[in-house]
Amino acid sequence: MHDIRKIIHIDMDAFYASVEQRDNHELKGKPVIVGGDPQSRGVVAACSYEARKFGIHSAMPCATAYKRCPHAAFIRPRFDVYKAVSLLIREIFLDYTDLVEPLSLDEAFLDVTINNKGISSATQIAQQIRREIFKKTEGLTASAGVSFNKFLAKVASDVNKPNGITVITPGQAPFFIDQLPIRKFFGVGKVTEERMLNLGIKNGADLKKVSLENLIHYFGKTGSYYYNIAHGRDSRPVQPNRERKSYGKETTLNTDIDDTNQMLDILGEIARKVIEGLRREDRQGLTLTLKLKYYDFQSVTRSVTFPEPISDLKLIMENLKILLANTEAGDKKVRLLGISVSNFLGVQKNTDGWVQLPLPFGIEG
Numbered sequence: 001m002h003d004i005r006k007i008i009h010i011d012m013d014a015f016y017a018s019v020e021q022r023d024n025h026e027l028k029g030k031p032v033i034v035g036g037d038p039q040s041r042g043v044v045a046a047c048s049y050e051a052r053k054f055g056i057h058s059a060m061p062c063a064t065a066y067k068r069c070p071h072a073a074f075i076r077p078r079f080d081v082y083k084a085v086s087l088l089i090r091e092i093f094l095d096y097t098d099l100v101e102p103l104s105l106d107e108a109f110l111d112v113t114i115n116n117k118g119i120s121s122a123t124q125i126a127q128q129i130r131r132e133i134f135k136k137t138e139g140l141t142a143s144a145g146v147s148f149n150k151f152l153a154k155v156a157s158d159v160n161k162p163n164g165i166t167v168i169t170p171g172q173a174p175f176f177i178d179q180l181p182i183r184k185f186f187g188v189g190k191v192t193e194e195r196m197l198n199l200g201i202k203n204g205a206d207l208k209k210v211s212l213e214n215l216i217h218y219f220g221k222t223g224s225y226y227y228n229i230a231h232g233r234d235s236r237p238v239q240p241n242r243e244r245k246s247y248g249k250e251t252t253l254n255t256d257i258d259d260t261n262q263m264l265d266i267l268g269e270i271a272r273k274v275i276e277g278l279r280r281e282d283r284q285g286l287t288l289t290l291k292l293k294y295y296d297f298q299s300v301t302r303s304v305t306f307p308e309p310i311s312d313l314k315l316i317m318e319n320l321k322i323l324l325a326n327t328e329a330g331d332k333k334v335r336l337l338g339i340s341v342s343n344f345l346g347v348q349k350n351t352d353g354w355v356q357l358p359l360p361f362g363i364e365g
């Protein structure tokens, strides 16, 4: 039994919206939409279950959400509060195991095969964690999925949402996968779903019938991932220290613009925020990326890599100008602008304040 892992996926229910309902009693039981103003061009960051009944979901333009439910409460996100709650729940996880892999503020994988409390039942651990979350966050609920790999645990947490738990044992996995609609497979987005449906793959049972060769032919490298999960196999470990790979900010404009000088002004504002954020997180990156979305929602990125970490606003702006000139911005109207910095140096501050730099030439020791 040693090689069977015990993986839990915990996912807070309608997280931002639930926090808002917890902190403002007038919002309880009502459609709540966290995001921009209904008049803005922002998107829905989260919405309460009451709002979902109107067909509202996250990433939907706020204006659309407003049309569907004009009487909903539109609330600006309070990320500092969400972060504080996120830290609180992470502490609960870490009580049980060091193998915690956060996927976002409100979601994490835990490997509890071996755990600090010596509890052999992963289901029992998941239930205890859900109860502790409810108590320590003063009423927020989480859903849990329990299984023997990440894919199944993640899919399971969605089955009995909100405030539920689903366990998938090795014996139940084949049946569970067979009836699972293809869009529910972790990693299958809208585009892939459409391609799968065109190939006649509607659910796990259909996916299982396709050979590995054909899946690789249709989906490239990801094909073998689909093949494996269709057969209930996913050996990816829970990675506790998965570091952030890039830091960036983006903004959706109030109106589409075609004036590149105006774009550079906005990029200047964003660059200042990115530099500030990098400083706060003590990160130094070598690659600068410009992201933009044209009026027709097509997005492009352009990058440049420097020999030394970038933190100088002037240098960043000079390069953004060149990157921007390398796009169709201006000829085409632009609706979103963003900047990110990646390719971080492995700099970590020691407790005594010294900064440890990586070896410069990739020397292995």
Ligand SMILES: [Mg+2]
Residues within 6 Å of the ligand: 011, 012, 013, 014, 015, 106, 107
């Ligand atoms: Mg969630």
